[in-house]
Amino acid sequence: MKKIGIVDTTFARYDMGHAAIDELKSNATGFRILRYTVPGIKDIPVACKILFEEKNCDLILAFGMPGPKPIDKQCAHEASTGIIQTQLLCNKHILEVFVHEDESDDEKKLARLADRRAREHAINAIHLLFNQDELITKAGKGLREGFEDAGPLRM
Amino acid sequence: MKKIGIVDTTFARYDMGHAAIDELKSNATGFRILRYTVPGIKDIPVACKILFEEKNCDLILAFGMPGPKPIDKQCAHEASTGIIQTQLLCNKHILEVFVHEDESDDEKKLARLADRRAREHAINAIHLLFNQDELITKAGKGLREGFEDAGPLRM
């Protein structure tokens, strides 16, 4: 039985963790979910490390929604750096699912983007855990989580 | 008995450590407080590491007040990176509570912001130590420490 961690924040303005859990349960079995909510994105790396090392998670989906200001971008950078370090210390994947508040001016569109991106990365998590060959068939295809795919370059 | 570390600086222009200690004591029992003051924010990471490894703290609140200049922003970035590294090395949370001097032009407002943010993160510390499920109920709710909450996206 695999364990999938869901790490998210009280800062985010959409419950991406809930969307991802719904998508995971609709598309696969053979796993258990552990959820860990922290205040902000800079609290995510250590939460992931604790889930890997103390709760034996096999893969983590990490959700955050950085604000639009320069300081928010810097926080996102620091969080991302820590998320990559955590993966290297544990040899396990963390799929970072960040939606930046300035990706849309419209609240409804932003919520739909967050929901879709969370769900599409939940599918990526299933591939990484249970079916890595599926990802090889999509190498270089210009996929985009949350948006229409860019597709491969037209030659 | 849990141990909560308070790390702060002589550079900051408001005694956020004091505010946090007051808030912690007003809202919970079952913990002891250790305080460690350093000159500037770049001295915070190693102070936290020492409190974790030599004093067995379980969680740390780290307070800083970066100045308004580009070099100050860079120092804050370096300190934040070190704070995240420290958490990963120790598998324990450090709640970074930074108030940037340029968050307000008004000294009184800045002091009130620092006081409120310190207190609201003290409450987060209590949740992380004693009641993590409380944070899950607030996932994706758009909470903001020190300001009015942004709230969840309206759909």
Place this chain on the structure above:
Amino acid sequence: MKKIGIVDTTFARYDMGHAAIDELKSNATGFRILRYTVPGIKDIPVACKILFEEKNCDLILAFGMPGPKPIDKQCAHEASTGIIQTQLLCNKHILEVFVHEDESDDEKKLARLADRRAREHAINAIHLLFNQDELITKAGKGLREGFEDAGPLRM
């Protein structure tokens, strides 16, 4: 028998992994190829670490195609930092082969650049694994993978 890892992404818009495998097989023998495809470039570092430590790869070629926006540049920076860390943790080379979408406005040119850069770095991989002295003869020669060489400075 050496093992060469190929790590690439579903985000990229050209199948550089395929081009590199073709080039490797056309120019050398005595190695086996392991391929690992991940969603985006920030997933590359841990995939490399897993290939080094759990699959005993001797060298990895890592392919990515960052988008044109500032956030894409930041992701590339974070991925690169993680790729360097991974090499230091494993004492083995990862040749990072990134093609930035804004290196050309023309899709066909971008695809040709990606193909050529992938192939020229495949040759670098062969030199690093089997013939390091060949690289010493080219030190300071202004070589450029994917473009015409800049050449040594004219004195």
Place this chain on the structure above:
Amino acid sequence: MKKIGIVDTTFARYDMGHAAIDELKSNATGFRILRYTVPGIKDIPVACKILFEEKNCDLILAFGMPGPKPIDKQCAHEASTGIIQTQLLCNKHILEVFVHEDESDDEKKLARLADRRAREHAINAIHLLFNQDELITKAGKGLREGFEDAGPLRM
């Protein structure tokens, strides 16, 4: 007998190490000084690590004077990041005393700033080694090494 390390550079345009040693000797006893001079600020982190691990220093004062160009700022950032990492690896304080060449247009003022900052951080070093409670009494007081103190926020 405590050991205080003094790490400085041939790049700097003022002998801050000398000023700090003078200040240390004027204000405390019970320590020995080890000096290690390197070419530039990016050589400082490993010099500190060597002083901690091979010479058993208890605390280090690290002096640098970054130039005014963007590349100099980047070097300072890289050095600072390494200095923080070194502290985390050794659980000991390094007080980073950097004076940026563009902090003053006037050479005399810059020299005086460097001298004063070096001396004021020497006092911080004494507090950290021998009297940490003294720093707690100054928490949140808006102290500034090398300049007039900003003081606490007026409410």
Place this chain on the structure above:
Amino acid sequence: MKKIGIVDTTFARYDMGHAAIDELKSNATGFRILRYTVPGIKDIPVACKILFEEKNCDLILAFGMPGPKPIDKQCAHEASTGIIQTQLLCNKHILEVFVHEDESDDEKKLARLADRRAREHAINAIHLLFNQDELITKAGKGLREGFEDAGPLRM
């Protein structure tokens, strides 16, 4: 017998490794040189780590020539960060000798700058390995490798 590593790139447009080896041999004895050429500057950190850990080098001179574009500056930053990390992991010095292509518009001047900087850092290497006290006498003197020295501040 000390071992000095020379790490350089095929990307650079001047053979600084050759210049440094010539300078080292003209000014000292009692060492052996190991050379390791890689494609680009981001390949330098792991090459240094391998020379330290698998070839027992005592000190490394690392030569690179970053291009003039923002992406080149970012690569240089990533390489520098990795070079500092490598030193901290091995407790040995790497003298980073980077010449940025935009340090001069004139190819001949750029080549002379590269040659001179390589040679002056070769002398620094000799001091660090064989005569550290010589560097202490130059602390705070405003030395500049490759250019005229800035000198100490005039008071």
